[in-house]
Amino acid sequence: MDTYAFLKVFRRLMLLLNLAICAYISVIFVLTPYRAARQADGLRFARELSALPSKPWMLSLAAVGLAILLFLSAVNRYRPQSIPSPNVVYWLEPILCMTVIFALHFSYNGLLLMVVVDLIDSLHGRNRAYFLGTMTSLYLVTSLEIFPSQLGLVSIAEYLMYYDTHVRQVMQSTISVLSVLNLILFVVYMVLLVGQRTEENSTIRRLNSELERANDQLSILNEQLKAYAAESERMAETRERNRLAREIHDTLGHALTGITAGADACIEMLEISPEMAKKQMQRIADTARQGMNEVRRSVRALRPDALERLQLPEALGRLCEEMQSTSRAAITLRINAENLRLSPDEEDAVYRIVQESITNAIRHGQATKVLVDISSAARQLTILIQDNGLGCKTVEPGFGLRHMRERLRLLNGSLKIDGTNGFRIEAKIPLRWGDEV
Amino acid sequence: MMREMGKRLLSGALMSVFCLGLTVYGGTRPRVLTVGFVSGSYWNAPIGNCYAVIDAAIERFEAEHPGVCVEYTSGILPRDYSEWLIDQHLRGQEPDVFMVLPEDFGTLYALDALHPLDGLMKRDGSVSDADFYPAAYESGAIGGTQYALPFECVPTLMFVNKSLLEEDGIKVPENDWTWDDFYEICAQVTRDTDGDGVLDQFGSYGYSWQNALSANGISLFSEDGQHCLAAEPQAMEAVAFAQKLGWLYQNEEITARDFDQGNVAFRPFLFSDYRTYQPYPWRIKRYSGFEWDCIQMPSGTSGGSSSELSTMLVSIGSRSRQKTLAWEFLKELTCSDETQSMLFTDSHGVSALRRVTQSPETQQVLRHDTPGESQLALEVLPDVMEQAVAAPHFQNYNQAMLLAETLITAAMEDEHNLDLQMLRVQRELDEYLQN
DSSP states (O other): OOHHHHHHHHHHHHHHHHHHHHHHHHHHHHHHHHHHHHTTOHHHHHHTOSSOOOOTHHHHHHHHHHHHHHHHHHHHHHSOTTSOOOHHHHHHHHHHHHHHHHHTTTSOOTHHHHHHHHHGGGOOHHHHHHHHHHHHHHHHHHHOSHHHHHTTOOOHHHHHTTSOHHHHHHHHHHHHHHHHHHHHHHHHHHHHHHHHHHHHHHHHHHHHHHHHHHHHHHHHHHHHHHHHHHHHHHHHHHHHHHHHHHHHIIIIIHHHHHHHHHHHHHHHHHHHOHHHHHHHHHHHHHHHHHHHHHHHHHHHHSOOHHHHHSOHHHHHHHHHHHHHHHSSOEEEEEEEOTTOOOOHHHHHHHHHHHHHHHHHHHHTSOOSEEEEEEEEETTEEEEEEEEOSOOOSSOOOOHHHHHHHHHHHHTTOEEEEEOSSSOEEEEEEEOOTTOOO | OHHHHHHHHHHHHHHHHHHHHHHHHHHHSOEEEEEEOOSSOTTOOOOSOTTHHHHHHHHHHHHHSTTEEEEEOOOOOHHHHHHHHHHHHHTTOOOSEEEEOHHHHHHHHHTTOBOOOHHHHHHHOSOOGGGBOHHHHHTTEETTEEOEEEEEEEOEEEEEEHHHHHHTTOOOOOTTOBHHHHHHHHHHHOBOSSSSSSOOBEEESSOOHHHHHHHTTOOSBOTTSSOBOTTSHHHHHHHHHHHHHHHHTTTOOOOHHHHHTTOEEEEEEEHHHHHHHSSTTHHHHHOOSSOEEEEOOOBOTTSOSOOEEEEEEEEEBTTOSOHHHHHHHHHHHHTOHHHHHHHHHHSSSBOSBHHHHTSHHHHHHHHHHSOTTOOHHHHHHHHHHHHOEEOOOOTTHHHHHHHHHHHHHHHHTOSSOHHHHHHHHHHHHHHHHHO
């Protein structure tokens, strides 16, 4: 049997014992006056009393009080853990207990011990300290002999004086033995409870130290993980560098090689045939242009430099500033979406769209004013670029516009173009859940 | 929020309806006042209808207080009354207003069963201690607090066998007679009339040391029941007188028969007995061989002619729930002229109210009941009542008195060292009282 079961048994034993004691005392209180009255012995009985014995209904008060006490205790004990019992319950039990003690003329205060046993488990911290303090003082006060006589209450001892010495001794010893038994039960319960608590505490301490050890191991692993991350970053860098080198080699290298070779041939041919040299020069120029295109393509494939270093809004600001300083157009940038948390590909898309649109406006529309407006609403990012340039009746999508559309399609976005009043580009990108402002 | 408010309102409304119902119910139901009353005379005097006084009082009271019903249990004889009253208390069914026998007063006080009347009297204002004879009023007080008011009193008088005194040529003593006069007459009449060598005519019967104590203005116990005063000079003097009187009769056992046959000159006599036996036909039936009357008790050397007053009290139970009403009824019993004057017509006691006892109507009633020449007692009644003393009352008074009787009777047998014996008695009684 574990300690919990033991404690439960003790609680029940105490409950039964207290019930028995209270019933026993009540019976003496009720029956003695009736017996004396019936046997026409009231005068003798009354002379032994210090005051008028209370009316028999006081005892029914005790009985009702005790019944409610037991009910409360049961409710307290078996209520589902999910329902937090209000503080009232904790004070009702001692109050009722005092009522019963009062109704029994302070003849038995062991009930207080039962209440302590009943409630000590469910109280914690400051509440428990208050509770124990109150109960201790109540126990002391109710143990005072002068207290009942001051209140004009007749003690059980005076009732017992009515009986013959032998009967009286038996009755008195019964009460004392039961009371002492109650006290013993109380002490044993407390010892068991403290033992159980100590055991629990040591278990908690053991578990705690295990947790600490695990924690240490975890932090070591964490360090290793960090080192690994740094390593893999370095590797990524190297890979990127290699890719760049390859790119340069594949595009610039190829073109420059062609140009170098063509230029050498041109030098040779110039004296022999200027006509041929001219053709050769034309070819070199083509190659250079092609190389240029190649470079552009590969640079475009790389991430914009500005975005690498800056946040999107700063990067866009920088972009607009630069464009404004190299052209005569006034560019206004409005961003109505703060703390945008976009993924790198979305950022790329936004940056490129703005860049391409401004370039187009200046180059093809010869605009003097460009408005860039970025706003987010209803999980949708809207990019609007409006210029006061030439515009055009029918739009012929060039490389830039096609490219824009492709980028947007990858992000499930859409693009609207209107050239009737200046040039207006409206791009919409749906934002993902969780990335919202 | 609203629902909770509604619930609260509803429960409040229900409570008010319940309270209102209770009030209406309580209002329509007659209020019942219970009374504890002794059936028959406490002083063993035969009475025709022992409930005449209380029934009349109840009738008047109920007429004055509509909706109030006064109830009492009939048939409780004086000898059972103490037990009955205490049993009712034990069962928690004690009456609101009840008679208190003199011997129970201390016990009931010790049990806190009596409600103090001082506050009620003060609030009422119509009752004053000056209305009552002092001894009667004091017999309802303990430690300066009034717990009961006197309902009926019976003083002790001295029965005089006028025929016997006349035979010896002795005049019936005046009311201001003393121990010396008393002793002188007793010595004179005590003799052997038929010459058989045995005393057969005596001066007194039943004049005990208790009578002597009262006559000398002292009580055996202090008021609080903590000390015995047996060794006080006045007490010693009184006991010595009783002893001296006893020696006159040379250890002859005087019986009630001697007295009834007219062989005794004096006997302490209760006023109730006087009222019983004085009128026709009782007068002839009981004491047919001689003329008799009652006078005041003789006074001791240091006291007036005081005798102990036996008083039946009325109290309010300390647990009564209608104290004001109980007080009204107690007043009807003890302070109303109608009730109190009925004591002279329908009972054999004396009213403790001065104005009733001394009223011409009362004198008329008393005179009407008594034959022409014997009116001594009627004239002295107010004086006797004024000079009477109340016995102290504490819880164990009766037991202490029993013990004292044994001890003092034994002490009186010592012919030479009464003072020493009385000191011993005082020590023993002190011990008893303080335990």
